[in-house]
Amino acid sequence: MSDTRPQGQPDEAMVDLLIKQVTEGLSPDEQRALDVLDSETASAYARDLERAAAAVTLAGSAPVAGATEQPLPAGLARALERQASEHFASLDKVADIAAARVGAAARVGAADKARASAIEPRSHRYGGYGWLAAAACLVLAIFGWQRSPAPQVAPVAEVPTPSPPIAQPLPPEPPTAAEERTALLAKSDSLKIPLAATKDPAAAGMSGDVVWDPVTQRGFLHFAGLAANDPAVHQYQIWIFDAGRDKRYPVDGGVFDVPANAAEVVIPIRATLMVRKPAAFAVTVEKPGGVVVSGREHVVALGATG
């Protein structure tokens, strides 16, 4: 029997899967079934369906005549602004570190032009971080993560504007995650929570702890003995259980990798939401990039406060 579908038109089974994907999500089995089908056709069609679903959502969300939209709760609006500020500031810090190092390298090479653009002042902008982030990737790749097994963002001293075009010393190195953890540990408000390994094979022989400061919402995961991961296959993800929130939805603390032959590792915890009352911390194995809600199939470490 010949296939009479127009070119580029997926078959009915694929359409059903794609519709389910954009309306309610797919189970792992369904996702695998979709993956083996024509991916190019599927992705183009899925994009169209997703736009259609979004358009219907907009049509259903449009205020009817005479009605007004319900505004964001004031507290939530403030939280969003704070979150945005922190998000872009963290990108700026990465970019600043790269800019400082690129700028210093440029000075050594008498490349004044490059230096000038690297330290271009920012006024009302969070920062033109696009190329700087790219530079950060390059610099970090060159430096080979020498100072820490995981990416970290740390304050960097203001780069002085050099008037004479001569080689100048590098700006002070930012503190390592281990140094920052030590400083945090010294604060009276901070909590230190021991982590216990589960029976997951990846955690065999693992020991560690979490240091968390409820005031600044900063923290560090510190451990040894966790199996190295292949970031293309899976990553570790940190979770913070907040007694003030639904326990089904712990706060995402960020993903990280464990390099081969790592001894002690310190990872900054990046809570995506405000943690009011930290009750427990957990580490799971998830797909690359992490997940929004963990299925908790692979919990490798747990630690509870008090």
Added chain:
Amino acid sequence: MRHGLSYNTVESVRARDPNKLTRQPMSPSMLQRIASGDSAAVRECIDQYGPLVWSIARRLSRTPSDAEDATQEIFLDIWRSAGRFDASQGSDKVFIAMIARRRLIDRLRKSSAEPPMDPVEALETIAWADPGTAAETSIEAEQATRALAELRPEQRQVLELGLLHGLSQSEIATRLSMPLGTVKSFMRRGLIKVRENMNVDAAGVPARV
């Protein structure tokens, strides 16, 4: 005297005239400004789209607290994804609604508790905007509204429950006492109808898929 029109005003003007549906990227859009780190654009985005995201999140979340968390996650996704916005592929409003839906579906699917919604009788009845009002929202909302108007009421209801209230096809089948196959068929026809409307340009020629 003001010269020029804001992005949204231009969208509305174009949306009101179906003969002028061709898209022309306007630059820089709010999302493009966010991608370049413009803090004013970030605040504008929260002011302008916060109520929309909040409205979608409340419908597709189990509790107000979940909706607050989801809204924060959605905006974080927006900051991260703003650089991928392509004005030639749709309005910033649709881009944001897509991000919101993705995040909320992910949260709903992975939550293991009972179905999130109240019995169907208790569900808020959606007052679909008429095309004129929808045009004020976005060109895509207007196209969707026109497509929905051509569906049978029970088909519209299936789309409403699935897309606006986050019910799965199985849940819709149970709640409407309707065979699952019928629900799938209604959902498929409805979404394809909307998709087709959105892919037809001003000359009535289907756009390339």
